[in-house]
Amino acid sequence: MSGALIPDPTAPLTPSGNLRRRQLVSRSAEIAATGAAVLALAALAWVLWTVVSRGAPVVSLDFIFKGYPEGVGPMLLGTLAIAVYATLIAMPVGVLVALYISEYSGARGARALKLILDLLNGLPSIILGLFAFIFIVAPQQKQTAFAGAVALAIIELPLIARGSQEVLQLVPKHLREASDALGVARWRTVLSVILPSALGGIVTSTVLAVARAAGETAPLILTTSSGDVKSFSINPFEALPNVPTWIFKVSEEGSETGYAEAWGMSLVLVFIILVTSLGARALLARSKRKLSSS
Amino acid sequence: MSVSSPAAARAPGHGARVSLLRKRADRLGDRGIFAICLLAALLATGTIVLVGYQIVHGAMPAIDKFGLGFVTDTTWQPNFGRFGAGVLLFGTAVTSGFALLLGGPIAIAIGLFLTLLAPKSLAAVVGPLVELLAAIPSVILGFWGLVVLAPFLQEHVEPFLHDSFGFIPIFGEPQTTGLSVFTASLILTIMVIPIIASISRDLFRSVPPELQDGAAALGATRWEVVRGIVLPTTTNGVVAACILGLGRALGEAIAVSQVIGAGSEITSNLFAPGSTLAAQIALQFPGALTELHKASLFYCGVILLVIGLLANLAAGWIGRRFSYGGAVNW
Numbered sequence: 088m089s090g091a092l093i094p095d096p097t098a099p100l101t102p103s104g105n106l107r108r109r110q111l112v113s114r115s116a117e118i119a120a121t122g123a124a125v126l127a128l129a130a131l132a133w134v135l136w137t138v139v140s141r142g143a144p145v146v147s148l149d150f151i152f153k154g155y156p157e158g159v160g161p162m163l164l165g166t167l168a169i170a171v172y173a174t175l176i177a178m179p180v181g182v183l184v185a186l187y188i189s190e191y192s193g194a195r196g197a198r199a200l201k202l203i204l205d206l207l208n209g210l211p212s213i214i215l216g217l218f219a220f221i222f223i224v225a226p227q228q229k230q231t232a233f234a235g236a237v238a239l240a241i242i243e244l245p246l247i248a249r250g251s252q253e254v255l256q257l258v259p260k261h262l263r264e265a266s267d268a269l270g271v272a273r274w275r276t277v278l279s280v281i282l283p284s285a286l287g288g289i290v291t292s293t294v295l296a297v298a299r300a301a302g303e304t305a306p307l308i309l310t311t312s313s314g315d316v317k318s319f320s321i322n323p324f325e326a327l328p329n330v331p332t333w334i335f336k337v338s339e340e341g342s343e344t345g346y347a348e349a350w351g352m353s354l355v356l357v358f359i360i361l362v363t364s365l366g367a368r369a370l371l372a373r374s375k376r377k378l379s380s381s
Numbered sequence: 382m383s384v385s386s387p388a389a390a391r392a393p394g395h396g397a398r399v400s401l402l403r404k405r406a407d408r409l410g411d412r413g414i415f416a417i418c419l420l421a422a423l424l425a426t427g428t429i430v431l432v433g434y435q436i437v438h439g440a441m442p443a444i445d446k447f448g449l450g451f452v453t454d455t456t457w458q459p460n461f462g463r464f465g466a467g468v469l470l471f472g473t474a475v476t477s478g479f480a481l482l483l484g485g486p487i488a489i490a491i492g493l494f495l496t497l498l499a500p501k502s503l504a505a506v507v508g509p510l511v512e513l514l515a516a517i518p519s520v521i522l523g524f525w526g527l528v529v530l531a532p533f534l535q536e537h538v539e540p541f542l543h544d545s546f547g548f549i550p551i552f553g554e555p556q557t558t559g560l561s562v563f564t565a566s567l568i569l570t571i572m573v574i575p576i577i578a579s580i581s582r583d584l585f586r587s588v589p590p591e592l593q594d595g596a597a598a599l600g601a602t603r604w605e606v607v608r609g610i611v612l613p614t615t616t617n618g619v620v621a622a623c624i625l626g627l628g629r630a631l632g633e634a635i636a637v638s639q640v641i642g643a644g645s646e647i648t649s650n651l652f653a654p655g656s657t658l659a660a661q662i663a664l665q666f667p668g669a670l671t672e673l674h675k676a677s678l679f680y681c682g683v684i685l686l687v688i689g690l691l692a693n694l695a696a697g698w699i700g701r702r703f704s705y706g707g708a709v710n711w
Contacts, residue, residue: 211632
């Protein structure tokens, strides 16, 4: 009679029935989540492997430093120049906006400004290309690297401002208070205490923004897609050849030699972008940790 | 700040003058730095207004000619001066919707994997690697899609899907090039995954561990902890992350234009070429000859701008309780 209630002592210690089903569901969910991560890594590996295996045979010192058609030096130099001009425009504005948010605006103003920065960040880059075209290229009747730099600067601005503002907010309160207690004026505190202690984070945020902007293509095809590919130039008031628009052009034309060059350029660009963004990320994490712990 | 300079010690009146000067300098400095900071903030605000104004301004001829009917009109014939964004809007909706449907769950699963499953040391490697996907320039991803992914899909995946699931109209007859709405959607999927994954990872990290431990102590399995605790507490943020990803997919011009094949018809077949608002601008603007053609592309830009701003506002509104910037609160 009681045999049904007392569990069989010789039964194996494995779950059965409902528990078994629940554990099975949980186990499959774990496998699915791991599979998702593996899938994303596989996509990354596939893309990078293609870029490396097809780009490596093409890349050489001549490829990097000589003019077209022996190499693609002018495009690389053009990309660098446009990125530098964009950063020269975006960095001062971005850092000042960040300072305004962290030092001057109240909570309300900060929220409004952060919303505006997020909206700027969410603008599709092709829109910024259209903007630079109608605002700068159309009135002058010619493409300029400057117009492209303005569009890229608008892409960099919210990234630099948000990044810097996060770092500025981490500057320890006691540093400001110590400065105040010594009777130091606000602006001296900002210039000699707050900015220097946040400098590392600001610079790395900027580098991340540059890495993001360097690969942008959409604004450049409307503002600086032509340009002399044989001679080296950094003149902002003419169209400069650059890597992204060249790859885009090649992919539209579809010639085999063009493909080989494009893979070579992709490799150089991806290498620079990945190395700088990985490095900057590590440095940013370190300087944030340092600030939070001090 | 040398409080006791030798000069001050020698002449009291002189010292007072110095401190008066310094006070003036400080006032000037305070105001100056405030003013330039304010100026920068106004510049950032002005930029977004100016961008909006200029895009609408550029679209004006097309807006005057076609009015709101442009949005639903499905003819796009530059040679006859007839333009409508219906096909493009459809293509945009299909590609980004597909990318979100496929990429969203994968990205959320990656977020869960990084927070709950992976050992810390593994998560510290896998997390940044997934984010690296976002660092690959879109033109290179699109080039890869054109040269590698499209032929692969055309040879292996599309025929298989057509043969096995051909009774569903979206898996129609594959084309010869592999340049299709399907390929574009997959490229967009790759682009939205890192965005949604990194935001949802940060979200899941913010779920109080005592809640999760409590559920586990009551006998919940890992999946039940996720289903009962982690996902319900972060729903808002996850939805906001998905909308942000959607916004990114809607606005992607370059990679899509490289692999979508520039079709001009509305079709239910995913394996047929198509076009999107953003891709149309990238493809046709450099070669646009007439003012009306350019203005129509600007009109596409206006639509894109409106959708993009709405998506971002919605994401901000839904996810307001959570800061996706990281450790800093709104």
